Amino acid sequence: MSEAIYRRILLKLSGEALMGEGSFGIDPDVIARVAGDIKELVASGIQIGLVIGGGNIFRGEGLAKAGIDRVSGDHMGMLATVMNALAMQDALVKIGVPARTMSAIPMEQVCDTYVRRQAVEHLDRGEVVLFAAGTGNPFFTTDSAASLRAIEINADLMIKATKVDGVYSADPVKEPSAVFYPRISYDRALADGLKVMDATAIVLCRDNEMPLRIMNINTPGALMRLVKGEAIGSLVES
């Protein structure tokens, strides 16, 4: 079943995508379902780098509002991404998918440290590589980490899997007349302030010509259809 049109992709999942119907933490059923989708992709011969956010546990910005120092809060947020990565690594390994977490912040008893050359070697061997701890720096997001890693590993495509179907002119939940964009340029997304990703992440993709797909992670089979070339969600490109 090697009909995939991509050789290597970077998949970004928000932490919230792992919450399911809950309001905090990880829903094991959701993790298991997403792991199953990833297994299918791996079986079709695609190399997968994975970045998972931490917003289902902690975000530095939210913690700062609650009185915690912003840098400490961001460190907590990055640690949250490591927890999510370990949960996903576990779910993947359990169903027979080789997976390896590589953290931007060294924690050698817990997982590997991110080294680009080693990450590429693991990908070439067919392991799913989970890039954890974001960029390793405060004041960044895991969207920016995903753009960065996608570029570093020479991914053919970056996919941001969210809870919405793609890019809209406004929040479709609050604004029923919001227009859906099947395709939009980086510059337009930036100029219109659309909630695709944060500006740093979009600019990184734009300046390095990394195409980006925004899609709904809850649409069954959508990931597989996407990597076979179907126009799922929205494409952001030059």
Ligand code: UDP
């Ligand atoms: N974070 C950070 N540097 C990074 C990536 C993440 O400081 O390079 C922190 C930041 O506090 C962020 C939190 O980790 O809010 C969780 O990441 P993010 O908000 O991107 O998660 P998502 O919204 O994708 O679940």
